[in-house]
Amino acid sequence: MAPWWSDEEWRELTAPDRCGMCADAHLEENEHSVLLGSTETTHVRLSRNQAHPGYALVILRVHETNLSDLSPDLLAAFWNDVQRAGRAIESVLGPKKIDYLVMGHRMPHLHCHLLPQHETDDPTRNVDISDGPLLLDDGELRDRAAALRSVWLRAAPPTERA
Amino acid sequence: MAPWWSDEEWRELTAPDRCGMCADAHLEENEHSVLLGSTETTHVRLSRNQAHPGYALVILRVHETNLSDLSPDLLAAFWNDVQRAGRAIESVLGPKKIDYLVMGHRMPHLHCHLLPQHETDDPTRNVDISDGPLLLDDGELRDRAAALRSVWLRAAPPTERA
Numbered sequence: 346m347a348p349w350w351s352d353e354e355w356r357e358l359t360a361p362d363r364c365g366m367c368a369d370a371h372l373e374e375n376e377h378s379v380l381l382g383s384t385e386t387t388h389v390r391l392s393r394n395q396a397h398p399g400y401a402l403v404i405l406r407v408h409e410t411n412l413s414d415l416s417p418d419l420l421a422a423f424w425n426d427v428q429r430a431g432r433a434i435e436s437v438l439g440p441k442k443i444d445y446l447v448m449g450h451r452m453p454h455l456h457c458h459l460l461p462q463h464e465t466d467d468p469t470r471n472v473d474i475s476d477g478p479l480l481l482d483d484g485e486l487r488d489r490a491a492a493l494r495s496v497w498l499r500a501a502p503p504t505e506r507a
Numbered sequence: 508m509a510p511w512w513s514d515e516e517w518r519e520l521t522a523p524d525r526c527g528m529c530a531d532a533h534l535e536e537n538e539h540s541v542l543l544g545s546t547e548t549t550h551v552r553l554s555r556n557q558a559h560p561g562y563a564l565v566i567l568r569v570h571e572t573n574l575s576d577l578s579p580d581l582l583a584a585f586w587n588d589v590q591r592a593g594r595a596i597e598s599v600l601g602p603k604k605i606d607y608l609v610m611g612h613r614m615p616h617l618h619c620h621l622l623p624q625h626e627t628d629d630p631t632r633n634v635d636i637s638d639g640p641l642l643l644d645d646g647e648l649r650d651r652a653a654a655l656r657s658v659w660l661r662a663a664p665p666t667e668r669a
Contacts, residue, residue: 348627349603350603412607413593420583420587445574448606450604450630464509467510473633
């Protein structure tokens with residue numbers, strides 16, 4: 346009767362060997378998003394749904410499903426990568442604000458949604474990552490990804506630069 | 508015509524000398540929440556709205572309104588405090604999951620909502636911090652705060668213990 350997932354359902358959602366994000370977070374393109382780049386800690390992806398221009402995800406490489414389980418170093422590295430992605434979005438798309446949302450009810454593998462709010466967004470409305478969808482054509486999506494990737498790469502720490 | 512705040516409105520919302528969180532985040536009790544404890548970096552507060560049992564906030568002490576502006580040390584310390592608060596909620600209230608939400612459209616002073624999801628919550632519903640409100644009576648709120656504070660205090664890093 347409980348609306349939350351049953352224990353059995355949750356075990357399936359959290360099982361590493363069935364995790365959809367483990368399977369596709371590193372791919373150049375997948376059903377939901379395109380890769381902007383990867384660090385030692387995360388994959389950074391641009392959502393195909395660009396209802397909020399710049400909407401992106403930062404996905405932990407290792408399969409963890411609870412923020413509580415991260416070591417201090419991994420926690421810091423994850424948020425450092427989120428911050429770096431946010432700065433790239435600010436630089437390229439100039440949003441009014443970015444919301445940083447860690448949820449994962451359907452996909453518990455740890456990831457953060459970077460949901461930009463722009464001039465046309467109502468700040469009093471509840472945030473909703475399912476706004477839209479607004480899908481760009483392939484060229485537009487590629488161009489936006491390239492612009493973000495370029496800025497994101499320039500913000501790499503010295504040790505990660507070629 | 509733009510639904511987002513005007514530049515003038517945003518300047519007022521982000522101005523440190525008019526910031527409601529700077530004014531009341533450290534108080535034992537305020538209109539919205541009660542203090543669980545404070546670290547060098549943050550104030551940790553239990554929301555009066557307990558529609559999601561354990562709903563809490565971690566509020567940066569210094570007035571910053573953009574995650575991008577935090578130094579690496581401050582960013583790490585902030586998320587370390589968020590993680591510690593989340594662990595206390597897990598220990599005391601046993602939620603199925605905790606959502607970690609940084610938004611602040613109306614109150615840009617940087618803070619993270621820790622919104623627990625319990626067995627009675629529908630995981631497919633969009634998260635909404637305005638669920639409820641469900642207000643406990645004073646004794647219940649005090650008891651819940653005391654239980655969380657006790658666990659939270661025990662998780663203090665050695666340097667912060669009395």
